[in-house]
Amino acid sequence: MGSLPAMALGAAGLLAGAPGWGQLPVPHSEVRTPEVVVSATRQNDAVVTAKVVQTMHDDPYLFADHITVVTEGGVVRLQGVVTDVTDLYRAMYLARRIAGTRRVRNEIELITDVECHD
Amino acid sequence: MGNEWAMKFGGQYHFDFGLTISVLYEDMHRDLPAVMEFQNERQRTGDWVSFDYVFPNGADRIAAGWAHAGASVGDPGGQHNFNPNGIGNNQANMYTLAWWHKLDKQLTWYADIADTANDGNAHYDIGAGGHGIKTDCHDATHELFIDYSSAGPTTWGGCHELGVSTGLNFRF
Numbered sequence: 103m104g105s106l107p108a109m110a111l112g113a114a115g116l117l118a119g120a121p122g123w124g125q126l127p128v129p130h131s132e133v134r135t136p137e138v139v140v141s142a143t144r145q146n147d148a149v150v151t152a153k154v155v156q157t158m159h160d161d162p163y164l165f166a167d168h169i170t171v172v173t174e175g176g177v178v179r180l181q182g183v184v185t186d187v188t189d190l191y192r193a194m195y196l197a198r199r200i201a202g203t204r205r206v207r208n209e210i211e212l213i214t215d216v217e218c219h220d
Numbered sequence: 221m222g223n224e225w226a227m228k229f230g231g232q233y234h235f236d237f238g239l240t241i242s243v244l245y246e247d248m249h250r251d252l253p254a255v256m257e258f259q260n261e262r263q264r265t266g267d268w269v270s271f272d273y274v275f276p277n278g279a280d281r282i283a284a285g286w287a288h289a290g291a292s293v294g295d296p297g298g299q300h301n302f303n304p305n306g307i308g309n310n311q312a313n314m315y316t317l318a319w320w321h322k323l324d325k326q327l328t329w330y331a332d333i334a335d336t337a338n339d340g341n342a343h344y345d346i347g348a349g350g351h352g353i354k355t356d357c358h359d360a361t362h363e364l365f366i367d368y369s370s371a372g373p374t375t376w377g378g379c380h381e382l383g384v385s386t387g388l389n390f391r392f
Binding site (some may be wrong): 159162163164165166185186187188189191192194195 | 238240272274276278279281301320322324325326328391
């Protein structure tokens with residue numbers, strides 16, 4: 103016996119190929135089980151995170167030692183601390199370029215010179 | 221003696237493309253009897269506008285600002301060159317410009333300049349902002365002009381002060 107996800111996918115294929123049923127508004131992703139979708143999303147999230155981290159590391163000016171990148175559900179979140187507003191904007195700029203159409207959320211804390219010295 | 225009150229409004233907006241605009245307005249009041257208003261130097265308005273831009277290259281940042289001190293109701297004088305007929309002629313403007321350039325991930329070179337232009341009876345100073353020693357309004361007073369009328373050397377009005385600062389900043 104096939105597993106439940108495989109059966110569901112098979113059923114979807116039959117429906118899509120059946121005469122007169124091809125026009126049904128049933129997107130392929132809706133037929134998949136949640137487990138399959140989540141697994142694919144997690145893989146994509148990990149790839150995006152790795153790309154953003156590598157890009158920040160390779161940048162000649164961005165000091166990203168205290169920045170953490172987390173991607174969940176396609177949303178890229180930048181966390182941590184920077185002490186220069188230039189780094190903050192640069193991190194956001196690079197993350198957006200890698201993330202493409204995905205959302206990038208800035209959760210970085212900026213600690214300025216005044217706060218450091220006073 | 222007189223009651224005093226003050227209010228201050230400020231706002232700051234960050235644009236995604238690297239620009240930050242800051243504005244500030246302050247209004248300070250000192251309630252005095254009319255006969256004492258001639259020495260009411262504490263009542264005035266103040267404004268500040270600043271533009272701060274971070275370039276997309278990740279290496280450069282520039283900032284420009286303008287600060288303005290409005291005229292006060294009175295002026296107790298005390299400056300060597302105080303003009304008693306110039307009450308209200310004590311506004312001041314300060315213009316600032318700063319540039320930061322990152323040499324690598326942790327080393328940044330900066331340079332900034334501030335220019336304060338005082339009206340004839342105004343004697344505002346440049347705030348050094350933590351870099352070096354703050355200039356004092358009593359500095360550069362020649363001994364010949366020290367009249368000790370205010371228990372020490374008095375200041376000059378209408379000065380045009382210019383401050384420049386440059387240095388390196390390393391972040392760990």
